[in-house]
Amino acid sequence: MRSRSLVCTGCGCLCDDIQVQTNDSRPILIENACAKGAAHIQASFNPERRPHCTIGGRQCGPGEAVAEARRLLGNSRNPLIFGLDSSTLSAQSLAIALARKLGGSIDSAASFSYGPLLAAMLGGDLPACSLAEVKDRADLLLYWGADPPNTHPRHLSLHSYYAYSEYNPAGWYPRVTLVCVEVRRTELSSMSKPAIRIKPGEDRAVIEAITGEAQSQVGAAQGLAELIRKSHFCVLFCGLGLMHSLGGDPGPLVRMARLFAGSTRMAVIPMISEVNMMGFCRLLHQTAGQVSSVGFKDGTAAGREHSFLEQVRRRSADCVLIVGSDPFAALPQSVMENLGDAKIVCLSPLATASTMAADVVIPTALPGVECGGSVLRMDGVEVALAELEKGAYPTEEAVLSRLLEIL
Amino acid sequence: MPRKDLQPLQIYRLLPRTNCKLCGCPTCYAFAFNLISRSRRVEDCPELLKDEFGESFRALKKMLGEGERIAGSDHVLDRSRCTGCGDCVAVCIRALTTITKNGRLAQRAAVPPPLKVMDGRLQVVEWSSCKRAVPGLDICNLCAEKCPFSALDLVKPEEPDQEDS
Numbered sequence A: 001m002r003s004r005s006l007v008c009t010g011c012g013c014l015c016d017d018i019q020v021q022t023n024d025s026r027p028i029l030i031e032n033a034c035a036k037g038a039a040h041i042q043a044s045f046n047p048e049r050r051p052h053c054t055i056g057g058r059q060c061g062p063g064e065a066v067a068e069a070r071r072l073l074g075n076s077r078n079p080l081i082f083g084l085d086s087s088t089l090s091a092q093s094l095a096i097a098l099a100r101k102l103g104g105s106i107d108s109a110a111s112f113s114y115g116p117l118l119a120a121m122l123g124g125d126l127p128a129c130s131l132a133e134v135k136d137r138a139d140l141l142l143y144w145g146a147d148p149p150n151t152h153p154r155h156l157s158l159h160s161y162y163a164y165s166e167y168n169p170a171g172w173y174p175r176v177t178l179v180c181v182e183v184r185r186t187e188l189s190s191m192s193k194p195a196i197r198i199k200p201g202e203d204r205a206v207i208e209a210i211t212g213e214a215q216s217q218v219g220a221a222q223g224l225a226e227l228i229r230k231s232h233f234c235v236l237f238c239g240l241g242l243m244h245s246l247g248g249d250p251g252p253l254v255r256m257a258r259l260f261a262g263s264t265r266m267a268v269i270p271m272i273s274e275v276n277m278m279g280f281c282r283l284l285h286q287t288a289g290q291v292s293s294v295g296f297k298d299g300t301a302a303g304r305e306h307s308f309l310e311q312v313r314r315r316s317a318d319c320v321l322i323v324g325s326d327p328f329a330a331l332p333q334s335v336m337e338n339l340g341d342a343k344i345v346c347l348s349p350l351a352t353a354s355t356m357a358a359d360v361v362i363p364t365a366l367p368g369v370e371c372g373g374s375v376l377r378m379d380g381v382e383v384a385l386a387e388l389e390k391g392a393y394p395t396e397e398a399v400l401s402r403l404l405e406i407l
Numbered sequence B: 001m002p003r004k005d006l007q008p009l010q011i012y013r014l015l016p017r018t019n020c021k022l023c024g025c026p027t028c029y030a031f032a033f034n035l036i037s038r039s040r041r042v043e044d045c046p047e048l049l050k051d052e053f054g055e056s057f058r059a060l061k062k063m064l065g066e067g068e069r070i071a072g073s074d075h076v077l078d079r080s081r082c083t084g085c086g087d088c089v090a091v092c093i094r095a096l097t098t099i100t101k102n103g104r105l106a107q108r109a110a111v112p113p114p115l116k117v118m119d120g121r122l123q124v125v126e127w128s129s130c131k132r133a134v135p136g137l138d139i140c141n142l143c144a145e146k147c148p149f150s151a152l153d154l155v156k157p158e159e160p161d162q163e164d165s
Ligand code: SF4
Pocket: A008, A009, A010, A011, A012, A013, A014, A015, A032, A033, A034, A035, A036, A037, A038, A152, A153, A154, A155
């Protein structure tokens, strides 16, 4: 029996205090991980959750599958690489190099979720802070359109409300105010004081009422503005609910942060669920000046026409390489149906709807369980993953660099 | 938030009240105490499984929830609701490795933490550390109060010794 420390890659929290006891290279006891994380770690040891290496549904060896992937990508006129938000930084840079070599496009789920917000943060328009700073200094935790008890189970106990080390234990004399802005009742709203309930789609109006841009007053705005003004350090945890309601436009948040800049330190942390969306956006930003939807056909270009959704809608991509992502489960079927004629190559550690739809499936090692690597957490801090047991599968890095080599 | 305190009489009214002893308790009233402390399950009364008590059975199930006693503790956990979020572990005053006052270290907790999340669900790993294991301090229910999913309850293990009605 061995005991190992692990970083959980079950969600964006990347909890680094997981202990796993293994016997005969199988986990027999997982300590500290939440139910979601424990299931994630166990999944890699369950053969039924792992995909087979296949070409057109026929099982084959990895060498053959990589050769077929190479053929499909090489023959493609408009190759598209998608996913990568759960891959390590080194796999991500290899994928960017591959897209460049192919003259194709590359995109991640950030283009329809946190992309614009991350662009504003990386561009310096929105202030950021680390989760380590949050738990020692922040006195106002503002969750907006986010429901961490359901999406990031240990976010509050490990990174925020219950994690204060310098303060008195939060459970006893909370000096920190937990506020949530939500359109419905959630587990978080029952813990928050106050819990601000707004109407669906009202987010922009509330922010504009706070910044004074709006003509009419929205009930919730005044109290919220007062709370922020009175606090010294307010951290805004920005959820997908807020992003979608703002139509992906971080402008109102930028103006709100500027408004309070004089009195309150305000920082934004996106509640990213993926393990390394932050890393991919930063890498692409460094390479191409954009956080998502980049094309390398004639030089480097970025824009809507290079986004995954747009290319799928217009049926312009004829070969899609999906890396560690599951768009077939995440996006509506009516959208994905447009990929009917395109060839799909899928690199995935687990069996998903996307591996079922793919023409070529290459199973890979699960980052954080079967291989190490580095990722950027939601607050932009680099986290080194540990390896529990080397499995039978090649890493994404190995497959991508092999493709890069033979193309 | 824990479920609101259950009263033995409230439970007793829903039982068959025949004192047939098939459940292993001397009386139905004693069985009611056992249900509250979760040392017995509703299914343990064979009378309640009959059709005529169907309504009482369902009402009792609803009142008592799906929680099961974690052996050797006062903690009653509904494993299907527990997400392993660890909020209860974090708020337990006995689990803190350091107790600070005004930002300074005031005291180190002298005992190993009572609670821990194992295989994704809450476990009581050191019952003797829990305040409730200490006579006179057994009113603590912070962990159950802070559970965001109402998965945790705390019960008093006491049972009536003699017949009572
Ligand atoms: S909160 Fe997320 S990272 Fe932490 S243990 Fe649960 S699934 Fe894993």
